[in-house]
Amino acid sequence: MSPPLRAPFPYFGGKSKIAAAVWQRLGSPKQYIEPFCGSAAMLLAAPAPAALEVVGDLNCYVANFWRAVKFRPAAVAEWQDYPVSHIDLAARHRWLVEPARVAALREALSNPEWPGDAQIAGWWLWGQCAWIGSGWCDGKSTGGAVTNGKIPVIDTAGKGIQKIGLGQIPHVSNGGRGTQSLGQIPHVTDAGQGPQGVAAAPAAEWLGALSTRLARVRLIHGSWDRCVNTHYGDMNGGAAIFFDPPYKAFESLYSDGRGVAHEVEAWCRDNVRGRMRVALCGHVGDYDLPGWMVMPWSRGRLTYGSGKTTDAEAIWFSPACLNPAQRDLFSGATL
Numbered sequence: 001m002s003p004p005l006r007a008p009f010p011y012f013g014g015k016s017k018i019a020a021a022v023w024q025r026l027g028s029p030k031q032y033i034e035p036f037c038g039s040a041a042m043l044l045a046a047p048a049p050a051a052l053e054v055v056g057d058l059n060c061y062v063a064n065f066w067r068a069v070k071f072r073p074a075a076v077a078e079w080q081d082y083p084v085s086h087i088d089l090a091a092r093h094r095w096l097v098e099p100a101r102v103a104a105l106r107e108a109l110s111n112p113e114w115p116g117d118a119q120i121a122g123w124w125l126w127g128q129c130a131w132i133g134s135g136w137c138d139g140k141s142t143g144g145a146v147t148n149g150k151i152p153v154i155d156t157a158g159k160g161i162q163k164i165g166l167g168q169i170p171h172v173s174n175g176g177r178g179t180q181s182l183g184q185i186p187h188v189t190d191a192g193q194g195p196q197g198v199a200a201a202p203a204a205e206w207l208g209a210l211s212t213r214l215a216r217v218r219l220i221h222g223s224w225d226r227c228v229n230t231h232y233g234d235m236n237g238g239a240a241i242f243f244d245p246p247y248k249a250f251e252s253l254y255s256d257g258r259g260v261a262h263e264v265e266a267w268c269r270d271n272v273r274g275r276m277r278v279a280l281c282g283h284v285g286d287y288d289l290p291g292w293m294v295m296p297w298s299r300g301r302l303t304y305g306s307g308k309t310t311d312a313e314a315i316w317f318s319p320a321c322l323n324p325a326q327r328d329l330f331s332g333a334t335l
Contacts, residue, residue, distance in 0.1 A: 005213060008206055009128040011039035015244060015281065018297050018315070019045030022242065025295075025321040026277050029240035035224035036244045038062060044213065050240075056220030056227045060106050061096070061124045061137050063221035067109065068116030070214040073207035079122020080203060084130045092123050096137050109221035224260060228267065240277040243268070247283055247313075261286065268318070278318040283311035293317045 006016060015022070019042050026032075030051050034043055037055035057063045068076050082088065095101070101120075108114050127136050220226055228241060245261045264280065265287050272278050280287060284296055298313040 005044050005209060007039035007041065007044070008203070008210075009039065009125055011041075011128075012134065013244065013247070014039040014041045016041040016045065021295070021297070021324075022279055022315065023047055024324045025293075025317050026240040026242070026279065027322050029277060030238035031240070033227050033239065033241045034244075035227040035241070036246075037066070038244065040066065042242045042244075043217070044210075049213075049216065052218075053216065054218045054220065054227050056222060056224065058221070058223060060102065060109060060221060061120070063109055063219065064105055064116050065121045065124055066116075066214065067114065067219050067221075068118045068121035069207050069210050070217070070219060071115035071211075072118045072121075073211040074204050075118035076121045076125065077204040077207050079119045080126040081122075082126060084126075089127060089130055092127055093136065096120065096123060096127070106221070112218070112220070224264065225267070228271075238275055240279075242279045244281040247281075247286070265289065272318045275320050276318060277321045279321070280316040282314065282316070284314045285311065286314075287316055289316050289318075291319045293319075293321065 007014070016039070022042060023046060028048060028050075032043070032046065032050040032053045034040070034055040035057075037043065037057045038059075040055060043053065043055055055066070057066075065076075105117060105120060108117070124137060224243075224245065243264050245264050246259075247261065261282060268278060268280060268289060280289070280292075284294075294314050294316055296312055296314040
């Protein structure tokens with residue numbers, strides 16, 4: 001069975017559920033650009049890779065993860081392979097958000113040829129799957145222990161890469177679960193044993209498949225406009241751009257959120273023309289883009305911890321985007 005071609009971690013605001021509907025409207029572009037890639041759900045759901053693909057993210061942990069997975073998937077798999085415990089979650093969080101380390105990571109990511117830091121990527125992945133709610137390496141913590149009461153996810157299913165039986169959930173009965181069913185149980189002496197010795201293989205396969213998919217993808221760390229304002233050829237002749245900026249109502253939940261939704265809307269109004277196919281995500285009523293098709297896709301829902309109901313979500317599609325039954329002029333296929 002082939003490893004799943006999807007992000008190996010949960011990600012707030014990911015669009016995997018509607019990826020197929022979006023690609024029906026984007027078609028088969030010559031260039032694909034995703035400035036707020038996050039979990040890269042849209043890129044990974046593409047029916048086929050474009051000739052040129054550019055994805056970016058301002059979050060240094062996200063950008064480093066995809067960079068490291070592209071160049072060093074086996075090393076990332078090894079670093080993420082560790083049982084979940086509250087004390088380790090706190091300790092690794094403190095290590096990851098240490099200001100000097102974050103500054104060095106951002107500086108390194110400015111070099112487009114840098115292959116990423118596999119340890120940071122692996123530990124970030126491990127914590128992203130174990131953490132409950134927001135707050136994991138979000139830039140708002142003090143860097144100390146997990147003082148906000150966060151505890152790791154240790155239910156039966158787990159999340160992300162921990163869901164495929166990698167031994168991340170401490171289970172000390174005789175049989176164990178997943179790779180622990182091989183008789184390996186957590187070992188709490190100095191070195192550790194058990195699932196740490198056997199769990200990396202499934203993760204390595206998963207991350208290896210992602211590495212293969214990313215082989216020709218340009219990975220950018222920085223502001224969203226770096227992706228769209230850099231010259232990548234004639235974008236009017238066959239480019240697709242998927243914008244998923246922090247929603248106005250949730251900017252505080254995103255790392256480095258700077259209220260960019262209005263900037264993206266203005267860019268779309270001023271620059272989208274010709275055969276450029278653009279999708280812009282937001283809440284219903286967020287944008288005023290005459291001539292664009294609006295596709296509502298979710299109902300409002302109760303937000304985590306706030307007790308408030310969000311507005312319904314929608315995607316705005318530029319005039320050159322396809323109707324689901326329209327012929328794709330880029331590829332000649334009928335959708």
